[in-house]
Amino acid sequence: MRLLAEHSGQLVNYSQFGAGINVSHKTGQRYVGLLEQVFLIATVQPWFTNALKRIVKTPKLHFLDSGLLATARGLSFDRVKADRGTFGPLLESFVFAEVLKLMTAPDLRLTPHHFRDRDGREVDIVLERDDGMIAGIEVKASATVKAGDFGGLRALAEACGDRFAFGIVLYDSTDVVPFGDKLAAAPLSCLWG
Numbered sequence: 001m002r003l004l005a006e007h008s009g010q011l012v013n014y015s016q017f018g019a020g021i022n023v024s025h026k027t028g029q030r031y032v033g034l035l036e037q038v039f040l041i042a043t044v045q046p047w048f049t050n051a052l053k054r055i056v057k058t059p060k061l062h063f064l065d066s067g068l069l070a071t072a073r074g075l076s077f078d079r080v081k082a083d084r085g086t087f088g089p090l091l092e093s094f095v096f097a098e099v100l101k102l103m104t105a106p107d108l109r110l111t112p113h114h115f116r117d118r119d120g121r122e123v124d125i126v127l128e129r130d131d132g133m134i135a136g137i138e139v140k141a142s143a144t145v146k147a148g149d150f151g152g153l154r155a156l157a158e159a160c161g162d163r164f165a166f167g168i169v170l171y172d173s174t175d176v177v178p179f180g181d182k183l184a185a186a187p188l189s190c191l192w193g
Contacts, residue, residue: 004186005072009089011058047113047126056116066094088141121155134160136167145185
């Protein structure tokens, strides 16, 4: 669990995980599958189309319980407070789990993905509606947002074309700030109404 916790919010490397616990790539993959079956973690498939050859097609891993993630990483409140760099992966996995909960509404038919191109531009959460429309969510553990924080969302919008509905950067503030056509920054609290 500790080894997987260090990679929460990152692309899954089954070979590296297996080697870290002295098992084969396939056994490591099976262990991850078992943890998914008991809803401790989730692997998120990448979003891509057949036309997109420059897209990374590796799944991403998230812990579904941010308290378990913090414990497995040996993080206390004081340590997270002192080192904001440790907060980002916790926040991203927390938001992913909250979005999954919201997706249980009967009128929502969404499939979660992530997006990353070969240039390293990424979007933490990509939601694809059953009609093919796409929304992107980027999570920032910061009280400020700048135009550069939208690079992944802009790349996703370009890849989606007319299917791109909107992109949002969730951040630690109270203000909704527009950043161009179909792009905005919004407070994390907007997840709950």
